[in-house]
Amino acid sequence: MGQGAFWTFLLRRVAGYLVSLAVAITVTFFFFHLIPGNPIQAYITSLQENYGYNAPVSNQLIIHYEKEFGLQGTLWHQYVLYLRNVFLRGNLGVSFISFPTPAQRLIAQALPWTIGLFGVAVIIAWSIGILAGMALGWFRRARAAQWLATLALIFSQIPYYLLALGLVFTFAYGMAILPARDAYSASLTPGLSFTFIMSVARHAILPACSLILIAVCGWLISTRSLIVSILGEDYLTYAQAKGLRQGRILRQYALRNALLPQLTALAISLGFVVNGAYLVEYVFNWPGIGYLFVSALGQMDYNVLQGIVLISIFSVLTANLLIDLTLPLVDARVGYR
Amino acid sequence: MAAPALVVHGLKVYYHTSRGPFRVVDGVQLELEQDEILGIAGESGCGKSTVVEGILRLVAPPGRIEAGRVLLYGNRAEAVDVLSLAEEAMRRIRWTRLAYVPQGSMNSLNPVLRVREQMLDAMLDHGARSRSECLDRIPILLRAVGLTPSTAEMHPHQLSGGMRQRVVIANSISLNPEVVVADEPTTGLDVHAQRQVLETLLRVRREHRVAMIFVSHDLAVHAQLVDRLVVMYAGQVMEIGPVVPMFRDPRHPYSLGLVASMVRIGGPRRRLFGIPGLAPSPLEWPGGCRFHPRCPYAFDRCREVVPVLQPLEPGRWAACHLYAEGLTDRLAQARREMLAGPAATGARLQEVHAVDQHAAGGEYGE
Numbered sequence: 001m002g003q004g005a006f007w008t009f010l011l012r013r014v015a016g017y018l019v020s021l022a023v024a025i026t027v028t029f030f031f032f033h034l035i036p037g038n039p040i041q042a043y044i045t046s047l048q049e050n051y052g053y054n055a056p057v058s059n060q061l062i063i064h065y066e067k068e069f070g071l072q073g074t075l076w077h078q079y080v081l082y083l084r085n086v087f088l089r090g091n092l093g094v095s096f097i098s099f100p101t102p103a104q105r106l107i108a109q110a111l112p113w114t115i116g117l118f119g120v121a122v123i124i125a126w127s128i129g130i131l132a133g134m135a136l137g138w139f140r141r142a143r144a145a146q147w148l149a150t151l152a153l154i155f156s157q158i159p160y161y162l163l164a165l166g167l168v169f170t171f172a173y174g175m176a177i178l179p180a181r182d183a184y185s186a187s188l189t190p191g192l193s194f195t196f197i198m199s200v201a202r203h204a205i206l207p208a209c210s211l212i213l214i215a216v217c218g219w220l221i222s223t224r225s226l227i228v229s230i231l232g233e234d235y236l237t238y239a240q241a242k243g244l245r246q247g248r249i250l251r252q253y254a255l256r257n258a259l260l261p262q263l264t265a266l267a268i269s270l271g272f273v274v275n276g277a278y279l280v281e282y283v284f285n286w287p288g289i290g291y292l293f294v295s296a297l298g299q300m301d302y303n304v305l306q307g308i309v310l311i312s313i314f315s316v317l318t319a320n321l322l323i324d325l326t327l328p329l330v331d332a333r334v335g336y337r
Numbered sequence: 338m339a340a341p342a343l344v345v346h347g348l349k350v351y352y353h354t355s356r357g358p359f360r361v362v363d364g365v366q367l368e369l370e371q372d373e374i375l376g377i378a379g380e381s382g383c384g385k386s387t388v389v390e391g392i393l394r395l396v397a398p399p400g401r402i403e404a405g406r407v408l409l410y411g412n413r414a415e416a417v418d419v420l421s422l423a424e425e426a427m428r429r430i431r432w433t434r435l436a437y438v439p440q441g442s443m444n445s446l447n448p449v450l451r452v453r454e455q456m457l458d459a460m461l462d463h464g465a466r467s468r469s470e471c472l473d474r475i476p477i478l479l480r481a482v483g484l485t486p487s488t489a490e491m492h493p494h495q496l497s498g499g500m501r502q503r504v505v506i507a508n509s510i511s512l513n514p515e516v517v518v519a520d521e522p523t524t525g526l527d528v529h530a531q532r533q534v535l536e537t538l539l540r541v542r543r544e545h546r547v548a549m550i551f552v553s554h555d556l557a558v559h560a561q562l563v564d565r566l567v568v569m570y571a572g573q574v575m576e577i578g579p580v581v582p583m584f585r586d587p588r589h590p591y592s593l594g595l596v597a598s599m600v601r602i603g604g605p606r607r608r609l610f611g612i613p614g615l616a617p618s619p620l621e622w623p624g625g626c627r628f629h630p631r632c633p634y635a636f637d638r639c640r641e642v643v644p645v646l647q648p649l650e651p652g653r654w655a656a657c658h659l660y661a662e663g664l665t666d667r668l669a670q671a672r673r674e675m676l677a678g679p680a681a682t683g684a685r686l687q688e689v690h691a692v693d694q695h696a697a698g699g700e701y702g703e
Contacts, residue, residue, distance in 0.1 A: 141398065233444055234439060234444040234445045235444055235445055235446055235447045235448070237395055237397075237439070237445075238437070238439055238445040238446070238505075239447070240395060241393055241395055241431060241432075241436075241437040241439070242431060242432050242437075242458070242459040242462075242508075243427075243428045243429065243430070243431025243432045243433070243459065243462065243463060244428075244458055244459060244462045245428070245462050248458060248462060252447070252450065252454075252458070253447055256447075256449050256450075257447070257448065257449055260449070331449065332449065332451075332492040332494075333448060333449075333492065333494050
């Protein structure tokens with residue numbers, strides 16, 4: 001493979017990436033704007049409910065907010081305006097639910113909570129799942145290993161929010177040893193102090209567990225079946241015939257071949273981390289992206305919704321691009337084609 | 338010749354299924370002599386590959402080695418029984434004394450490792466040499482099988498079937514084993530690659546003085562390569578003998594059927610013969626002689642009594658009641674008819690022999 005082939009490959013992938021991104025932005029813009037409902041009416045209603053705002057709704061007020069929210073003119077006009085704001089000014093628009101905070105600031109505040117919780121959970125689940133799946137695959141004939149694999153299969157099908165509720169009832173209300181809600185104690189001010197970090201860690205245990213326990217089972221099952229099928233390959237028999245040490249056979253023959261598809265799957269999972277898991281964040285009142293999304297949806301907060309979807313799509317597409325670019329370095333059979 | 342290199346006694350390998358045991362290998366004996374290439378031939382499903390798995394102790398569940406001994410002498414006076422060794426002792430014997438050449442056009446090489454790494458790991462795990470000595474040895478091994486040293490840097494998918502097969506052969510001799518067992522190493526290759534592999538095997542045998550068991554369903558390949566041939570049928574040995582006399586004059590009715598069904602290029606035209614009927618199932622072998630339902634010469638005794646391998650003349654053995662009963666006239670008659678006109682017989686076999694000589698001396702001749 002020459003240098004030229006690589007650059008053609010890179011160009012094609014990056015072009016595809018940009019096109020997907022453009023299509024995604026367009027689709028999300030129109031999708032949210034075509035949902036029936038009036039955000040200005042919703043905003044004024046919430047003002048009336050929350051702040052006792054009782055003045056009659058004047059046309060002037062509506063026009064004022066249409067301007068502020070970027071909802072003036074035709075849909076097409078709004079779309080062009082939105083694109084210009086996003087690409088030229090890096091501005092996702094103002095948030096309706098916490099007007100006048102810009103949407104990107106709300107998203108930026110929520111993002112670390114989601115990435116912190118879900119990113120760590122995905123990596124922990126992946127590592128444990130790979131190791132356990134490898135062990136269960138290697139000892140596939142042992143009775144205990146077969147039972148554990150069946151158990152994992154059943155567990156992997158539990159919806160994670162059900163497990164989350166179960167954990168909350170058991171550990172937060174029943175035994176009352178772990179907090180059920182929020183990301184840190186209300187009495188603390190966010191900062192890099194030891195007490196604050198410990199508080200976050202304590203609050204993260206239950207949501208993380210509800211994600212990890214189920215994800216581990218998924219990774220375990222897929223790794224186990226990969227290992228079992230690799231153990232039936234001719235090159236495993238050959239490795240055995242060569243009299244290699246078992247450790248080497250496990251590492252360099254079984255695991256190395258199983259790891260390649262699992263690395264790709266990990267990258268895709270990490271791309272989806274930004275999406276968060278709305279239900280888990282809602283159950284635990286976790287101030288992440290998912291929680292923000294659900295709140296924004298209630299008020300038709302176009303700018304925040306679009307911003308969140310945009311960031312999710314951006315991260316998934318970026319993860320895919322990175323896989324395409326790095327996989328040939330890890331697996332010699334995959335070329336830059 | 339002094340002690341043999343490897344002796345197999347009463348080897349039985351069964352596959353246990355819900356329908357009962359499949360008696361795939363059912364009491365096989367054979368002896369591999371020093372420096373010889375012993376061929377194993379037979380139809381698909383006769384158990385020849387399973388014999389190899391048994392000898393190498395690579396039988397995987399639901400298969401199990403039920404009985405037998407595999408005595409490895411190599412070039413020593415004392416034998417070890419491969420089947421009764423502890424795991425770690427078995428691991429240490431593998432590759433250093435008893436190596437394996439699988440069908441390399443299949444997936445015998447790990448797709449994610451370079452050829453170099455797959456040659457290196459066996460040498461390192463047997464701790465014979467330092468890493469740098471092992472690395473120095475790789476180009477020598479690759480040249481010995483007619484590959485360029487740069488092959489070491491390739492991944493398996495970059496090699497052709499013939500190249501992969503030669504990598505596998507080079508790998509098998511990396512620790513100078515005394516016995517090499519090759520299972521269908523030419524199957525799935527085009528004739529040109531087959532030829533290269535056969536020449537490589539002959540060269541390896543000559544230069545490294547290994548005794549070799551060579552399994553193939555292809556009699557033409559056996560004719561070019563092996564010294565003696567074992568003909569298997571239904572999990573048992575039917576006939577053993579030097580390959581050229583056996584092709585000229587097969588003694589067992591089954592061997593006769595095999596030889597008569599061979600296509601030969603050159604020589605006079607003759608009819609090809611098939612063996613009537615289908616191979617029986619290992620779940621329910623026929624009683625008595627397992628070949629009797631397909632044998633045109635079978636008589637009462639064949640249906641009841643299992644024939645044992647018996648010597649007919651020095652070096653030639655067959656498991657057939659016809660010899661004990663002196664009923665060989667019809668067999669000899671058939672042999673003459675099936676293997677074409679009497680005048681042609683000699684010429685054809687000389688041709689077989691000539692191919693053998695050519696392959697042995699040919700391009701690598703001293």
